[in-house]
Amino acid sequence: MAVGAKAGLHLGAPMRDVFGDALLAVCKENPRVVVLDGDLGNSTKTELVRQNFPERFFNIGIAESNLVGVGAGMAACDLIPWITSFSSFLLCNAYDQIRLAVAMSNLNAKILGSHGGITLGKDGPTQMGIEDLALMGGLPTMTILVPSDSASMHAAVKAATDHVGPVFLRSSRVPMPDIYPAEDTPFEIGKANIVRQGDDLTIIACGLMVGTALDAAIALAEEGLQARVIDLHTLRPLDNEAISAAARQTGAIVTAEEHLLQGGMGSNVARLVAENYPVPMRFVGLGDVYAESADPDDLLEKYRLTAKDIVQAAREVHQAKIGSNL
Amino acid sequence: MSGIDLNEDKLKALKGIARDLRLDILDMTTKAGSGHPSSSFSAVEILTALFFGGILRYRPDEPWWPERDRFIMSKGHAAPLLYAALARAGYFDRQLLWQLRQIGSPVQGHPIQGMLPGVEATTGSLGQGLSLGLGHILGGRINQLDYQVYVLLGDGECEAGQIWEAAMAAAHFNAHRLTAILDYNKYQETGPISREMALEPLVAKWESFGWGVSEVDGHDIGEIMTVLHEVSNVETKPSIIITHTVKGKGVSFVEQDFTFHGRALKPEQAEKAREEISWQ
Numbered sequence: 328m329a330v331g332a333k334a335g336l337h338l339g340a341p342m343r344d345v346f347g348d349a350l351l352a353v354c355k356e357n358p359r360v361v362v363l364d365g366d367l368g369n370s371t372k373t374e375l376v377r378q379n380f381p382e383r384f385f386n387i388g389i390a391e392s393n394l395v396g397v398g399a400g401m402a403a404c405d406l407i408p409w410i411t412s413f414s415s416f417l418l419c420n421a422y423d424q425i426r427l428a429v430a431m432s433n434l435n436a437k438i439l440g441s442h443g444g445i446t447l448g449k450d451g452p453t454q455m456g457i458e459d460l461a462l463m464g465g466l467p468t469m470t471i472l473v474p475s476d477s478a479s480m481h482a483a484v485k486a487a488t489d490h491v492g493p494v495f496l497r498s499s500r501v502p503m504p505d506i507y508p509a510e511d512t513p514f515e516i517g518k519a520n521i522v523r524q525g526d527d528l529t530i531i532a533c534g535l536m537v538g539t540a541l542d543a544a545i546a547l548a549e550e551g552l553q554a555r556v557i558d559l560h561t562l563r564p565l566d567n568e569a570i571s572a573a574a575r576q577t578g579a580i581v582t583a584e585e586h587l588l589q590g591g592m593g594s595n596v597a598r599l600v601a602e603n604y605p606v607p608m609r610f611v612g613l614g615d616v617y618a619e620s621a622d623p624d625d626l627l628e629k630y631r632l633t634a635k636d637i638v639q640a641a642r643e644v645h646q647a648k649i650g651s652n653l
Numbered sequence: 654m655s656g657i658d659l660n661e662d663k664l665k666a667l668k669g670i671a672r673d674l675r676l677d678i679l680d681m682t683t684k685a686g687s688g689h690p691s692s693s694f695s696a697v698e699i700l701t702a703l704f705f706g707g708i709l710r711y712r713p714d715e716p717w718w719p720e721r722d723r724f725i726m727s728k729g730h731a732a733p734l735l736y737a738a739l740a741r742a743g744y745f746d747r748q749l750l751w752q753l754r755q756i757g758s759p760v761q762g763h764p765i766q767g768m769l770p771g772v773e774a775t776t777g778s779l780g781q782g783l784s785l786g787l788g789h790i791l792g793g794r795i796n797q798l799d800y801q802v803y804v805l806l807g808d809g810e811c812e813a814g815q816i817w818e819a820a821m822a823a824a825h826f827n828a829h830r831l832t833a834i835l836d837y838n839k840y841q842e843t844g845p846i847s848r849e850m851a852l853e854p855l856v857a858k859w860e861s862f863g864w865g866v867s868e869v870d871g872h873d874i875g876e877i878m879t880v881l882h883e884v885s886n887v888e889t890k891p892s893i894i895i896t897h898t899v900k901g902k903g904v905s906f907v908e909q910d911f912t913f914h915g916r917a918l919k920p921e922q923a924e925k926a927r928e929e930i931s932w933q
């Protein structure tokens with residue numbers, strides 16, 4: 328069953344296509360936006376910008392360190408560069424350039440990490456970005472965005488472009504279920520969205536896992552558990568208020584992310600929860616393992632990133648909450 | 654390696670192997686519904702010469718034989734070609750080929766070191782293989798083993814800075830047993846190299862980095878074998894063989910369309926392709 332189906336949601340276009348459209352829109356709106364590609368414009372869909380604004384598009388080639396350096400130089404000229412590639416190649420090849428030239432210099436550059444997570448699928452683990460959020464977490468000035476559907480992707484690309492300072496935006500190869508209305512999408516950097524109300528526990532998710540969490544919430548409701556679902560689209564700055572309120576009001580938290588558990592969203596949420604209002608937590612994400620080449624749905628199943636896995640974690644965390652209240 | 658034997662019969666047999674490898678690549682990728690057939694087709698004759706022309710010393714039943722010559726597929730997206738050649742060489746059961754990109758299978762979309770016998774390096778993030786090759790050379794010196802190391806590079810891949818870092822270091826360390834083979838098919842992912850990046854003048858670039866450079870027709874198995882043999886006798890510098898190739902070689906409608914990069918042929922296209930390849 329497709330992600331979001333149980334919650335009555337419909338899949339949108341593949342996120343990479345949505346990103347391409349969103350990028351084209353900001354290019355139309357703002358003549359200062361330029362786009363840099365690492366020879367993947369056909370996959371990341373930045374080719375739309377190449378076709379429409381060839382003078383503002385630069386294929387720097389299969390040379391990610393150079394790609395980031397050039398982008399940083401253009402940011403220093405008061406342009407707004409979108410530096411784009413697959414999350415894995417860009418971050419893993421050019422981390423030091425991102426660290427010094429972009430993050431430490433606090434430049435107004437935007438970094439697209441496309442094809443994040445294991446749903447990249449059949450190309451396999453060498454191309455998958457499963458550590459990108461942890462790496463970006465290591466850069467104190469970097470704003471980190473992980474949109475969860477088409478409307479929030481459009482909003483995130485616009486917000487990232489308008490924001491002054493370095494931003495990382497993670498996108499995916501696969502479609503995600505439509506969660507938000509296309510118009511007036513709520514999206515404010517640093518302000519998490521509560522996409523479902525509930526008081527028995529909270530599921531905090533980002534990206535594809537928001538749709539999965541909504542599916543899980545329906546299944547949990549059938550068992551009599553009302554789960555709050557939070558779309559944590561911004562991983563830095565973290566929405567302390569929403570997370571603390573969830574801990575206080577629901578007393579149990581499950582996090583869900585298409586990323587390594589080590590250094591990912593859940594571990595950052597846990598730090599805030601532990602500091603402010605400790606409650607039982609469970610974590611859905613990738614353990615210490617590389618995934619493999621396969622169909623995205625099969626991978627989500629095998630590596631335990633389905634609604635079933637969230638439901639299981641939710642039951643456990645709810646048990647722990649009741650146990651601790653005795 | 655002693656002299657090479659290049660009689661008509663042998664060449665004919667090698668051409669037959671090349672044809673069979675193309676058919677395997679086609680079947681593997683079409684069955685998987687994804688992968689990089691055009692990038693694999695382009696280097697079929699190169700791997701045929703290396704693995705079946707008596708160039709590489711290897712023991713399929715002892716895959717990690719310390720004295721083996723190394724072959725590193727730096728352009729890891731040509732994994733289907735590597736797997737087809739390794740299976741044909743006897744490293745593993747050919748039936749595994751049809752599990753390319755299937756869940757639970759060791760036949761990964763890009764090669765992962767040690768996951769299958771004969772896979773020497775984890776590649777797929779471009780630009781890394783030449784450094785690994787140099788490491789094998791320097792390691793061989795310490796271990797007092799004098800194997801040859803061959804690294805297959807893409808032309809687009811040569812945009813990566815690490816390639817040139819490795820090139821500089823290999824000449825510095827006189828890694829004369831290191832041979833790079835450049836699959837110069839004139840295309841990268843999003844377009845013709847000439848449009849995307851100023852890669853030329855390639856011969857002058859490699860020469861200026863201290864490498865010996867030869868150029869051959871990358872689909873002429875005899876020519877490739879001859880030059881591979883020649884460079885194995887060079888003792889003063891590393892060698893690169895620039896092989897002029899055609900991306901998608903062997904299937905007319907793939908040769909003519911660079912947007913085939915990273916796309917498997919659909920079953921009906923594959924049928925036409927099979928027809929064309931079978932005649933070769």
Ligand SMILES: Cc1ncc(C[n+]2csc(CCOP(=O)(O)OP(=O)(O)O)c2C)c(N)n1
Nearest residue numbers: 366692777778779807808809810840841842
């Ligand atoms: C570091 C890195 N950046 C980007 C990619 C995505 N990518 C895969 S194949 C390819 C084009 C390779 O072109 P070339 O080296 O000429 O190989 P060909 O397919 O033509 O043989 C690109 C950009 C990658 N695999 N690794």
Ligand SMILES: [Mg+2]
Nearest residue numbers: 808809840841
């Ligand atoms: Mg090429």
